[in-house]
Amino acid sequence: MRYAEVYLHRQLVPHGGLAGHTAVVFDVLRASTTAAVALQAGAEMLVPFADLESMTAFRAGLSADLAGRCLLAGERGGLAAPGFDLGNSPGEFTAERVAGRIVLFSTTNGTDALERSEEADPVYFGALVNLSALAELMAGRTRRENEELALVCSGTELSASLEDMLAAGMLLERLGAREGGWEMDDGALAVLAVAAQWRGRETEAMRQAIGGRNVAALGLNQDIEAAAAVDSVPVVPRLVTDWGALAGTDVLVKAGG
Amino acid sequence: MRYAEVYLHRQLVPHGGLAGHTAVVFDVLRASTTAAVALQAGAEMLVPFADLESMTAFRAGLSADLAGRCLLAGERGGLAAPGFDLGNSPGEFTAERVAGRIVLFSTTNGTDALERSEEADPVYFGALVNLSALAELMAGRTRRENEELALVCSGTELSASLEDMLAAGMLLERLGAREGGWEMDDGALAVLAVAAQWRGRETEAMRQAIGGRNVAALGLNQDIEAAAAVDSVPVVPRLVTDWGALAGTDVLVKAGG
Numbered sequence A, B: 001m002r003y004a005e006v007y008l009h010r011q012l013v014p015h016g017g018l019a020g021h022t023a024v025v026f027d028v029l030r031a032s033t034t035a036a037v038a039l040q041a042g043a044e045m046l047v048p049f050a051d052l053e054s055m056t057a058f059r060a061g062l063s064a065d066l067a068g069r070c071l072l073a074g075e076r077g078g079l080a081a082p083g084f085d086l087g088n089s090p091g092e093f094t095a096e097r098v099a100g101r102i103v104l105f106s107t108t109n110g111t112d113a114l115e116r117s118e119e120a121d122p123v124y125f126g127a128l129v130n131l132s133a134l135a136e137l138m139a140g141r142t143r144r145e146n147e148e149l150a151l152v153c154s155g156t157e158l159s160a161s162l163e164d165m166l167a168a169g170m171l172l173e174r175l176g177a178r179e180g181g182w183e184m185d186d187g188a189l190a191v192l193a194v195a196a197q198w199r200g201r202e203t204e205a206m207r208q209a210i211g212g213r214n215v216a217a218l219g220l221n222q223d224i225e226a227a228a229a230v231d232s233v234p235v236v237p238r239l240v241t242d243w244g245a246l247a248g249t250d251v252l253v254k255a256g257g
Helices: A031-040 A052-060 A064-069 A108-117 A131-142 A162-174 A186-198 A202-208 A210-217 A221-227 B031-040 B052-060 B064-069 B108-117 B131-142 B162-174 B186-198 B202-208 B210-217 B221-227
Strands: A002-007 A022-026 A045-049 A070-073 A102-106 A123-126 A148-153 A182-184 A237-240 A251-254 B002-007 B022-026 B045-049 B070-073 B102-106 B123-126 B148-153 B182-184 B237-240 B251-254
Touching (some): A031 A045, A031 A102, A031 A237, A031 A251, A045 A108, A064 A070, A131 A162, A162 B186, A186 B162, A186 B186, A202 A221, A210 A221, B002 B162, B002 B186, B022 B108, B031 B123, B031 B237, B045 B052, B052 B070, B123 B162, B148 B186
Parallel strands (some): A002 A148, B022 B148
Antiparallel strands (some): A045 A251, A237 A251
């Protein structure tokens, strides 16, 4: 038997409750999508921050050498914030811009969701763009008896997010959760229902969802298209805290195959 | 335009955030089902408590006359607790037992969900058994322009509950939310997906859900059957705090037609 529990919003994750689990955190619009794209484009690692202030303070504390390798990605009102190198749109994270760089980026909901999940091991950052790569990584683990899988939908400050639930449900489907041999909680049953209704209509789902409406209102329709491009990025970000000069900090690196 | 927001778990309700809304709180297994059944059987009112201790303390503070009209409903390990008149199974709330009585009953999740929702007006306690009665009450309200509807799924201490999401989704369907003219949040879209998958298979949904598995493990399969009996009870409990001798306390009474 394999076990799957799905947290429909990060606030429902019990603090410290994910020890012993394999976790996948979803923040499809836009942090987990952008992280996968950036690592595929050759970024050495990404460091998530809850706000721009903590990001700039972090860089100010680095050695000149390390600080010089950092790019700052963050937005105010949907565009790259003054003094920042990049916004948060996946399309900005090209090899030309990010290859070999350490990308500091802001994502309020994603950072909080990753922190709440960090007792799990491994912790992956999942999206629609890397579902197949995720499923491949997980398949080995879920073949183990008694593997406990926790999927965390980041949501927004105020609400669950449809696109996170859709991605979680589609990942469960790819892991074979509809075919038996899994014990699932009610959150898992709910995201499977969301996947049954919206799979194949990912762009439409996001346009109806609050996150997508907000992104569209900023004129960033291409971000929705990028986030809805299922399996377009064969890279999975993994959370580690023991990365060389940044040991002790939550950073995202490319997961091994 | 009408507005519907759905909280997939009571912990997601912002404190004080439901002022100006019409709210429906769902705790299908078993509090909201039992409350509807008890009021139909002629109970004068119900008073929800988070635990047995606060319930007995409350009765101890009443006048002898009022205390004598009270019945205590609560369970330990699934059966009526020692010294209590009733358990929490809907089937126990017959006219013979409860007509004309004030029923004090324990429901940890339901009590918390009602408290978090009490700035709304009205606040209804909804279940599958009274969906049609609820929809009829709400239809008048949702014909008003700019009516804001908040549906609150109580869930358990640890997780969202499939049966609460199913009931919320089926209520939205009956209010015409699939036919346009509604602005919905992602929670609403999620429960509509749950309803699309499980409508007509309510008993099966509960048998797969954690709450139903727990109830079945207690040998209380008849409680699942009772809770899954869509439209079997034409009565809606409404939360009021200004009820005669119990003014200032949250009580549930039969909603007007």
